[in-house]
Amino acid sequence: xxxxxxxYVVFALCAVIVLAGAFGVIWFRNPVQAALSLVATLFGVxxxxxxxxxxxLAAVQVIVYTGAIVVLILFVIMLLGVDVEEDLEEEPLVGQxxxxxxxxxxxxxxxxxxxxxxGADLVSGARSVxxxxxxxxxxIEQIGRLLFTEYVFALEITAVLLTIAVIAAVVMSRRPSEVxxxxxxxxxxxxPEPMEPEAEEVFx
Amino acid sequence: MNILAAVGxxxxxxxxxxxxxxxxxxxxxxxxLLVDAFGGERSRWAMPSLxxxxxxxxxxxxATLAYDGVVRSMFDGAYxxxxxxxxxxxxxxxxxxxxxxxxxxxxxxxxxWEGEYYQLLxxxxxGMTVMASARDLISVFLxxxxxxxxxxxxxxxxxxxxxxxxxxxxxxxxxxxxSAILLYGMSLLYGMTGSTLLVDIAGAxxxxxxxxxxxxxxxxxxxxxxxKVSAVPFHTWAPDTYQGAPTxxxxxxxxxxxxxxxxxxxxxxxIAFPTQPRIFEPLIWALAAVTMIVGNLIALxxxxxxxxLAYSGVAQAGYILAPLAVAGVSGASAAMAVEAVSTYLVxxxxxxxxxxxxxIAVARxxxxxxxxxxxxxxSYSPVLAVCMSVFLFSLAGIPPLAGWYGKLxxxxxxxxxxxxAGYILAxxxxxxxxxxxxxxxxxxKVMFVDPAPDGDTTPIRVPMSLAAALTITVxxxxxxxxxxxxxxxVTGAETFLSIGG
Amino acid sequence: MLLTDISPLLSATTAxxxxxxxxxxxLTVAIFGLLALxxxxxxxxxxxxxxxxxxxPGKYLTYESGVDPVGEAWPQTQVRYxxxxxxxxxxxxxxxxxxxxxxRLDSETALVDSSGNVFExxxxxxxxxxxxxxxxxxxxALGLVYAWRKKVxxxx
Numbered sequence: 001x002x003x004x005x006x007x008y009v010v011f012a013l014c015a016v017i018v019l020a021g022a023f024g025v026i027w028f029r030n031p032v033q034a035a036l037s038l039v040a041t042l043f044g045v046x047x048x049x050x051x052x053x054x055x056x057l058a059a060v061q062v063i064v065y066t067g068a069i070v071v072l073i074l075f076v077i078m079l080l081g082v083d084v085e086e087d088l089e090e091e092p093l094v095g096q097x098x099x100x101x102x103x104x105x106x107x108x109x110x111x112x113x114x115x116x117x118x119g120a121d122l123v124s125g126a127r128s129v130x131x132x133x134x135x136x137x138x139x140i141e142q143i144g145r146l147l148f149t150e151y152v153f154a155l156e157i158t159a160v161l162l163t164i165a166v167i168a169a170v171v172m173s174r175r176p177s178e179v180x181x182x183x184x185x186x187x188x189x190x191x192p193e194p195m196e197p198e199a200e201e202v203f204x
Numbered sequence: 205m206n207i208l209a210a211v212g213x214x215x216x217x218x219x220x221x222x223x224x225x226x227x228x229x230x231x232x233x234x235x236x237l238l239v240d241a242f243g244g245e246r247s248r249w250a251m252p253s254l255x256x257x258x259x260x261x262x263x264x265x266x267a268t269l270a271y272d273g274v275v276r277s278m279f280d281g282a283y284x285x286x287x288x289x290x291x292x293x294x295x296x297x298x299x300x301x302x303x304x305x306x307x308x309x310x311x312x313x314x315x316x317w318e319g320e321y322y323q324l325l326x327x328x329x330x331g332m333t334v335m336a337s338a339r340d341l342i343s344v345f346l347x348x349x350x351x352x353x354x355x356x357x358x359x360x361x362x363x364x365x366x367x368x369x370x371x372x373x374x375x376x377x378x379x380x381x382x383s384a385i386l387l388y389g390m391s392l393l394y395g396m397t398g399s400t401l402l403v404d405i406a407g408a409x410x411x412x413x414x415x416x417x418x419x420x421x422x423x424x425x426x427x428x429x430x431x432k433v434s435a436v437p438f439h440t441w442a443p444d445t446y447q448g449a450p451t452x453x454x455x456x457x458x459x460x461x462x463x464x465x466x467x468x469x470x471x472x473x474x475i476a477f478p479t480q481p482r483i484f485e486p487l488i489w490a491l492a493a494v495t496m497i498v499g500n501l502i503a504l505x506x507x508x509x510x511x512x513l514a515y516s517g518v519a520q521a522g523y524i525l526a527p528l529a530v531a532g533v534s535g536a537s538a539a540m541a542v543e544a545v546s547t548y549l550v551x552x553x554x555x556x557x558x559x560x561x562x563x564i565a566v567a568r569x570x571x572x573x574x575x576x577x578x579x580x581x582x583s584y585s586p587v588l589a590v591c592m593s594v595f596l597f598s599l600a601g602i603p604p605l606a607g608w609y610g611k612l613x614x615x616x617x618x619x620x621x622x623x624x625a626g627y628i629l630a631x632x633x634x635x636x637x638x639x640x641x642x643x644x645x646x647x648x649k650v651m652f653v654d655p656a657p658d659g660d661t662t663p664i665r666v667p668m669s670l671a672a673a674l675t676i677t678v679x680x681x682x683x684x685x686x687x688x689x690x691x692x693x694v695t696g697a698e699t700f701l702s703i704g705g
Numbered sequence: 706m707l708l709t710d711i712s713p714l715l716s717a718t719t720a721x722x723x724x725x726x727x728x729x730x731x732l733t734v735a736i737f738g739l740l741a742l743x744x745x746x747x748x749x750x751x752x753x754x755x756x757x758x759x760x761x762p763g764k765y766l767t768y769e770s771g772v773d774p775v776g777e778a779w780p781q782t783q784v785r786y787x788x789x790x791x792x793x794x795x796x797x798x799x800x801x802x803x804x805x806x807x808x809r810l811d812s813e814t815a816l817v818d819s820s821g822n823v824f825e826x827x828x829x830x831x832x833x834x835x836x837x838x839x840x841x842x843x844x845x846a847l848g849l850v851y852a853w854r855k856k857v858x859x860x861x
Contacts (some may be wrong), residue, residue: 015308060746064794064798067797068790068794071791071794072787072791075787077783078779078781079784079787081780081781085785092809111420114420115417126618134841140805141809144804144830148768148830150279151279151342153223153283154343154346155841157346157347157350158346158802160233160327161346161349161845162798162848163792163848164324164350164354164848165353165795166355166795166848167237167324167836168324172357172855230844234844237847239845240851241850
């Protein structure tokens, strides 16, 4: 499939939106504004997916990321309190910013060099799994096919991963008062009190 | 990956026998969760026993698969059960069992939540066993997340302890950062090759004329794993996390998590990048050399035993990385490297788990992990002191303890290709080991020579489960040291590399 | 070069096959979007021109009548609401995986190559797919059961 001029235009527009949104995330001082700026980025990415004929992925991007994940991020922001501001003047390690800037510039340079030097020759041109592999079959069906053949094990593992995320989140968010009596000692090593040696019996 | 052919296959054949260890673990997870959810407080006591039995039950199919000896490959080769995978599955399950033994009293007496603790532990172990068999990018990444996410939570298990919160937070942030880097490298690989299968990636990037993008992808993937195995300069999370996390969790992270990281690194590098030694060899060489030197030098200055073990673990990661730095020279050197890394990981697991078991036992009395608090240990708990010495000198590589055999296989793997780089790295391993001897011996000296700091010399009562853990680890450390051929029989690399092409 | 390429595309209905499906499908969407934006701008613009402007402090209160609000509008929320958000995300993801499965519960799809020959017929997922999906849902349901039994789902 040839890339048409309109696709270039859409790409350029979305790229601007994506980058501007990403810039906004680090620019805004108010975390809520930063999170909303992230919505622009994620939405731009969704349109980019459409541009590449991956409609299902675009829908997922909007439903999961722009919808659910940003909601989660906003919850966390509200949880932490919006009125608290970080003191950006303080530098925990001397010269931290400068070093970070140098390393970031280096990595960015490396990535740009890698993509521009070798990119064009190496991109295989193979269509992505998420786009239409075979024309006239909707890509939702093709994704389904892959999910239930090659990646069926990965699918089931994903279920375990999501369940574990629930457990971890519940553990994390339950109030400490319901959790454990406060260990008396400060030491980070040991259980609060030395116990009877044969603990298995003690339990019954 | 020929997608059209794959689409035609309606139901991929599932080899239930090959998946049995994972299925047992998923079943165990479900049982633990339901017992915890419906049993309430009454079921607390059953958790460690159930987990232990479940882990041992998962070992049964591993044993039958090993006895069967057939290489089983599923999903177009994305999931392979061969000797290499089985060795590591067994290692993870046994290490997990020892961690359960270490945790039993610690978690019960600390009045932490037990149900969730063991659920997360089992989930993490499930991720590790999947990792041992994963041969495509998606399985590798999912396995990595499945083993990491519960581990982040476990590190922060002491919710009211600031140190533990810091441990969990640092581990989480660094882990997620590493995942992002790794994922970027993986997406570049997929973009270039159009396949997630490691074997296909190797074929697609073979003989690329302009390797800039390939180099970028390889570097990102290796750096991503370097975080996981805490190689310098990506090790900064390790000491704080190890010190702050509950000690059984520290043992789990130091052994299970790190070994899984190495398995993933080895699988991806040797199966997907064997044609790119010019890129990965210098990178891993530098990582290994710096890791060994820096890890050992900082460990010299530690006054806290857990922190010292953390830096010693960093240094050990350098030893384990070293053979991979010369793995690309020839097929023989790759086989030697796989064998050396496998051997060392098994030995490292035994001696490190043992050392943490002693730390937990001693902390039951002294409540401290400072090296000074070990003074006079030999006078009041001679068995613990001797066990600790066995583990420490094994870590240092003194014969006839298992550590020397691990070091020997690493030396052999480094010398095998006969390259200058290999010889230099072998010299660095030797020098680093000499430095390491100082700080291991210092702890031994404190235990045997110094008096008890507070004059309290009541013997330490070691609970049953800790004693069992100590017995297992001491036995492995001694047996492998005296009869290394026992281990050498199971660490062969042939099937792994032949599948990897 | 870009401009010369675009101009015929705007009349895409008359153009031939050389233009991508993308353009044809989403041109309507783009036009609707632009129209919506224009409509908003128009209504607000007209409103700002013709409405009277008499500022009074009372108009800037949260409620013009009734009790004055207490405290900030951005209070710190309870951590337990986080669980609801997370459960929402997780079952959102579950839905994403169910969609592709549901498309082919009992229908067949023929794959056609460029010359119009059917080279492959994809069967429905059948009982195999059903078992896989039930397993997937069952594992996720475990998480829900856990959250329910641990009483984090109660709205307080």
